[in-house]
Amino acid sequence: MxxxxxxxxxxxxxxxxxxxxxxxxxxxxxxxxxxxxxxxxxxxxxxxxxxxxxxxxxxxxIPLSEQLANLVSQLADQLQEETQATVAQEREQLARERLDYQSQIRQAESRIQELESQAAALAEQLQSAQQELQQAQQQRQQAEVENARLQQANRDQEARLQDRDGQILSLEEKHQHARDALEHYRQASKEQREQEQRRHESQVQQLQLEIRQLQQTLIVKQDELTRLNRDNERLLSEARQLQKDQRAQQLLLEQKLQTLEVAQSALATAERKKDTMKERCQTLQEEVARLSEINASQAEYSQNLQERLGEAIGQMKLLGHKPPADSSGASST
Missing domain, CATH: 1.10.10 (Arc Repressor Mutant, subunit A)
Structure with a gap:
């Protein structure tokens, strides 16, 4: 209802x-x-x-002067009440907006602290990922160095084998009687070389597998680093937006304060107008009193003239003269 x-x-x-x-x-x-x-x-x-x-x-x-004074007083009281009501409403509105703004500021500060904490955690994760990436790069460089060393050792071994084959051929020509022993030695050397080559190929394959694993790890870390950079940019964008909102709220508060100052200035102007009207009313009252005094003086002067006229008429009657007609047109008998 x-x-x-x-x-x-x-x-x-x-x-x-x-x-x-x-x-x-x-x-x-x-x-x-x-x-x-x-x-x-x-x-x-x-x-x-x-x-x-x-x-x-x-x-x-009520006399005109009193009506005028009452009207001025009522207008002044009404103006003061309306001004006070307007100022009170503006103050209440400003207080509510100030409370809302302070609440928004506290929420923004809490959000900024939370974002700063997240940014610090992301920075630590980024630093850890960079360290891991640096370690993986170092391991890759070591693997490449080891691979180059093994390749160089293989080439040196092949060169030595070639020299050895030449020496064996020369020895076959010079030492026919030692061919069987040399053939056995060559077979053993060949088997050893094949074993060393197979072992070398196995090591190369193992190193290549480790290199591929390190490359995959590096790709994953780079993806994580890219995602962390995107998250960091998003958080920074949110922080800048919050700071922009905070500046807008501060500007709105300053505008409300300026409005309040204007209302207070209007109230002061109304007070000055009220004082001016009071002074004018007092002046009018003094003027009415002065006119009343003049009116009383003129009435007294008129009465004196009437008395003197009566005395003159009496004297004329005593002297036997006819008195002159008065202002109303009647003559004395």
Whole structure:
């Protein structure tokens, strides 16, 4: 169900109760009397209607100067109440916005701290990945050096074998009787060479397998490093956006403060206008008093003239002369 609002009768009753206590029936006082219900705009409208009705009833019996003074006072009070209501609403709105802004700032600071923690953790992971990558590169370089050494040893071995074959051929020509022994030696040397070659090929294959594994590990680490860089860029972008939002909130707060300063300046101007109107009212009251004194002086002077005229008419009667006609056209008998 909708809540019932206030009406003019309730406002009139509250106003009369405040006047009976000898207090000023302002908007805030009437609202307190009504139990802090009703909008200030509605209360102000009803109070204005009631005050206009009172002024219309009392206009015939109140002098013009007093009506003017009451009107000036009422206008000044109304202007002050409206200004105070506007300033109070602006202050409440500013307080709510300040609380919202402070809450947003705290949330932004918490988010920034969280992002900084994440960035530090990502930096540590990046540093660890770089160290692992550096170690893998070192191992790869060592493997390449070892592979080059083994290849050079193979070439040296082949060169020595070739020299040995030449020496064997020369010995066959010179030493025919030692051919059988030389053939046996060559066979043994060949088998040894094949064994060494097979062992060398096995070592080369093992090193190639290790190199492929290291390359795969390097690719994985590079992918992780790329992902970490993307995450770091995203976090930095979010941090810059939060800082931008914080600057926008700060600018909005400064604008609200400027609005409050303008309202306070308007209130000070209204106060100065009120003082000016009071001075003008006092001047008018002094002028009315001076005119009243002049009017009384003229009335006294007119009365003196009437008395002197009466004395002159009496003297003329005593002398037997006909008195002149008075201002109303009647003659004395």
């Amino acid at each position: 909708a809540r019932g609002g206030i009406n003019k009768a309730l406002v009139q009753k509250a106003r009369q109760a405040i006047l009976a206590r000898g207090e000023n029936p302002s908007i805030d006082a009437v609202r307190v009397e009504l139990g802090n219900t009703g909008s200030k705009t509605t209360i102000h409208r009803y109070l204005k209607e009631l005050e206009d009705a009172d002024r219309s009833r009392n206009a015939a019996s």
